[in-house]
Amino acid sequence: MKWNNMLKAAGIAVLLFSVVAYAAPSLKAVQTKTPTVSTHTYKKIKELTYPQVHHIGNAVFEKKINQELEAYIEQSYQEYLKNKKAGEQQGFKTEYQTSFSVKYNAAGKLSIQTLNYIYSGGAHGLTSVQSFNYDLKAQKRVTLDQILNTKTKVSKTRDYLYSYIKKHDELFFPDVKKEDITLNKDTMFYFTANGIAIVFGQYDLGPYAAGIRNVQVPASIYQ
Structure with a gap:
C-alpha cells in the first residue's frame, strides 16, 4: 500500500510538471507580445x-x-x-x-x-x-513637459533646436529667435530610439512650403 501511494504521488508530480511546462511558454509569449x-x-x-x-x-x-x-x-x-x-x-x-x-x-x-x-x-x-x-x-500618456521637466532640460533642448534651425534656413524663417521656440506640454513630439523628435507643424517658425518638420533630439542633450 505504501509503495502504491508513492507511485501515485510520483505520477501526480510528473503530471503537474507537464502542465506547468506546457503552460509556461504560452504565458511568456503573452507577456512579450x-x-x-x-x-x-x-x-x-x-x-x-x-x-x-x-x-x-x-x-x-x-x-x-x-x-x-x-x-x-x-x-x-x-x-x-x-x-x-x-x-x-x-x-x-x-x-x-x-x-x-x-x-x-x-x-x-x-x-x-x-x-x-x-x-x-x-x-x-x-x-x-x-x-x-x-x-x-x-x-x-506622456507630454513633453514630463520629459523636459526642469528649466535646464528645456534650456539645453532649446539651444540644440536653435542651432539646428540656424543650420537649416531652407526649412525655417531666417529671423527665428531662440525664445520663439516653444517647449511645453502642448508641444508635439514623438519617441525615437535615441531620444525624442520635436515636431514643427506647417507655419511653425517656417514657410508653408517647408511642410511638417521633425527634428530629432538625442537624449544626451537633455538628460
Whole structure:
C-alpha cells in the first residue's frame, strides 16, 4: 500500500510538471507580445481613418488609449461635417482627410502621429498634426513637459533646436529667435530610439512650403 501511494504521488508530480511546462511558454509569449496598431475607418467614410491599439499588456490601459484615439476621430468627424457644410453653402470644393503613422513602438513606448488635411477653398489646404505618446510600462500618456521637466532640460533642448534651425534656413524663417521656440506640454513630439523628435507643424517658425518638420533630439542633450 505504501509503495502504491508513492507511485501515485510520483505520477501526480510528473503530471503537474507537464502542465506547468506546457503552460509556461504560452504565458511568456503573452507577456512579450509586441503591441500592434490597426487601421479603422470612421462611420464608413473612407477619408476618415484612425488607429486602434492591441496587445498593450493591460486591458484597462489599452481601452483608455483607444478611447482617446476614438475621441480624436470623433472631433475630426465634426470638423469634416462643418467643412463639408460650409462648402455646400458657399459653393466651393472642400476636402478633409485624416491619416496616421506609428513613429515608435519599442522598449515599452508607443508614439502615434496623426495628420488632418483640410481644404476650404483658396490657394492650398492645411495639415495639422497631433502626437499620442504612451509609456506602456508606467501606463500613462506622456507630454513633453514630463520629459523636459526642469528649466535646464528645456534650456539645453532649446539651444540644440536653435542651432539646428540656424543650420537649416531652407526649412525655417531666417529671423527665428531662440525664445520663439516653444517647449511645453502642448508641444508635439514623438519617441525615437535615441531620444525624442520635436515636431514643427506647417507655419511653425517656417514657410508653408517647408511642410511638417521633425527634428530629432538625442537624449544626451537633455538628460
